[in-house]
Amino acid sequence: SQTIHQWPATLVQPVGSPLSLECTVEGTSNPNLYWYRQAAGRGLQLLFYSVGIGQISSEVPQNLSASRPQDRQFILSSKKLLLSDSGFYLCAWSTAGTSVTYEQYFGPGTRLTVT
Amino acid sequence: KQEVTQIPAALSVPEGENLVLNCSFTDSAIYNLQWFRQDPGKGLTSLLLIQSSQREQTSGRLNASLDKSSGRSTLYIAASQPGDSATYLCAVRPSFYNTDKLIFGTGTRLQVFP
16 A cells, blocks of 8 residues: 655744755655645645656745655755745645546645744 | 635534535536545545546545536535544646646534534
């Protein structure tokens, strides 16, 4: 069965510090990978998605970047955090391909507080 | 631009009640609609996925319906239990995107008390 991991689970960082959040998926190959952010009182917003190694698409202009160095690894980064980067970050995966039936499956999330 | 709205934002009911959660979307051009459950501080658990060609899906005490032409979906929870307390999110996959990007509603926070 497939499993998705995220770490760390919680993180408190000062403004201006760097960020690295990691997501890994087990039990599947060549998944589509996604980073979402859930800010307080707001819905989930897609930040980045990737259909393959080194292939990253950004949905919204922001202070963050994403990378996919391996097939089942997705990393969210920032060089200098802003207060507005605080939120709950969720990684998700779905089966690759052109079928419209695929569900998205989410990880446990990382709670980021920028102080 | 696709927008997803969920009503009510919060709901508190006694155990045993049958519930209906509502989700509406502005653009009927979707591939599918997915209902999720989110417990406080946790990730999302997929509950039901309805393809655009389907009218409803059932899983246990949950039943989700889809009326694509009117831009509405409902999640019906039968015989609610305290363990059903969570935030319920719906999300649509617009058909004009090249990937399975999801557009989420802001959720309905459900509390079922004994």
